[in-house]
Amino acid sequence: MTKAAIIILAGTDGHDNLGRIVNGLEAAKEFAENDEDELELIFDGAGTTWIPELEDEDHDYHDLYQAVSDDAAVCDYCSGAFGVEDAVGDAGLVTLDDHDGHPSVRSLVADGYEVITF
Template identity: 70%
Template sequence: MTKAAIVILAGNESHSDYGRLANGLEAAKEFVEADGDEVEVIFDGAGTQWIPELEAEDSDYHELYLSVRDDAAVCDYCSEAFGVSETVEDAGITVLGEYDGHPSIRSLVDDDYEIITF
């Protein structure tokens, strides 16, 4: 059994950011589809800005996002800082803030998760 935490840090300002998002979601989907694997998808920093777009049904990445959404969470502090906390709350996505308002990466490492950033 493999345990991975996919952390999406890329914002949504450039073509390369879209590529990083797509690659992060594809990697997470691979873990979701693998029998016995565990995955956490965490939108952190500028990556929190993706939530409004990904929640929109007309987004190019909406279906891919839905394939991993049940395993997704968003940084509490950063969702507020980047102005998306209301969308996150409306979507019912898990909000993490175990360490000074941010997800605890140390806890994930302590739980034997491999941390992969995009």
């Protein structure tokens, strides 16, 4: 069994960040498709700004996002800081505030997850 925590940090600005989100979602999908793997997909920092974009059914990567959104969570603090808390709430995504309002990376490591950032 493989345990992977994929953390999306790239924001929505620029072509390079589009590549990061697509690569991150593809990696998440690969883990999600294997029933023996455990996946944590976390949108953190500027990565939280992808939520309203990817929730839009007309977005080019909406279907890819939907394939892994059941495994997704969002940094509570950052969703507020980047002004997307309403979109996160509307999407029904879990928010994480384990460490000073942010997800706990240490807990992921302690639980045996390989942490991969995009």
